[in-house]
Amino acid sequence: MPDRTRPVRIDDVIAVKTIEDSCFPSPWDMDVFVTLAGSEGCITLGRGKQVSMRVIENNGNVAGYVVWVDCSDTSEGRVLNIAVRKNLQRRGFGRSLLQHVFDSLTERGIKTTTLEARESNLAAHRFYERMGMEELGRVPNYYEDEDAITYSITL
Ligand SMILES: CC(C)(COP(=O)(O)OP(=O)(O)OC[C@H]1O[C@@H](n2cnc3c(N)ncnc32)[C@H](O)[C@@H]1OP(=O)(O)O)[C@@H](O)C(=O)NCCC(=O)NCCS
Structure with missing residues (x-):
């Protein structure tokens, strides 16, 4: 399937x-999205870490987005936000959106x-x-008011 996603832009x-x-x-605060958009959807941190954000459009309007982080040193990725x-x-x-993340991580050897x-x-x-x-497990009180369920995939 062709990749229908693109890096986030400031006007998104x-x-x-x-x-x-x-x-x-x-x-999330607006600032996070502004920072990612200002960096063309990709911020490189130290120790092989990279944070990325892409959007998907429907008829020229943003239909959804995904934010993830990956670390080439540890060979791990983590989806931080998708909606x-x-x-x-x-x-x-x-x-x-999620398939793009999986493909991108695979390309980076994650x-x-x-x-x-x-x-x-x-x-x-x-x-x-x-x-x-x-499903990998539960993280008690991961959110202020609720437990989290952790999911994992081997790519
Ligand atoms: C979770 C979310 C990102 C899924 O996006 P989406 O575009 O609706 O998902 P898709 O249409 O690609 O769904 C793919 C498959 O996932 C499953 N699925 C998705 N939403 C579902 C739902 N509400 N109930 C049951 N199955 C669902 C289905 O199997 C679906 O395939 P199908 O429609 O052919 O049956 C979307 O529901 C969302 O934005 N939710 C609010 C934000 C959120 O909760 N984000 C995740 C935080 S952890």
Whole structure:
């Protein structure tokens, strides 16, 4: 399947923040998205670490986005954030975003990736399972008010 994603741009940030606010009880600050967009969707940190952000469009508008970090030194990736505009969910946008992350990590020689989801976020659990990820365990009080379930995949 062709990659339908592209790096985040500064003019995406308002749309991204609108999706973020509508999807999460504790949304990320705008600053994070501005910083990533200002760096063309990729920030290189020390020790082989890289943070990336891409968006996916529907009819020229941002439909969703994904943010992940990978570390070539440890050969690990971690999905930090993924969301699709509510009225565009269940149309394959999330799958395209996460598949991009898996492909990009594979290209960089990363072998495993993990992520956390709220215990109550059943849609996310079904989505990650459908993407071939496996439940790894629970992190008590990972969120202020809730445990996290950790998922992992070997690429
Ligand atoms: C999780 C999320 C990113 C999935 O994105 P999406 O674009 O709706 O997912 P897709 O359409 O690519 O779904 C792929 C498959 O995942 C599964 N899936 C996705 N959403 C599901 C749901 N609500 N219930 C059951 N299964 C679901 C299905 O098997 C689906 O395939 P199908 O539609 O052919 O049955 C989206 O629901 C979302 O943005 N949620 C709010 C933010 C969020 O919770 N992010 C995750 C934080 S951990």
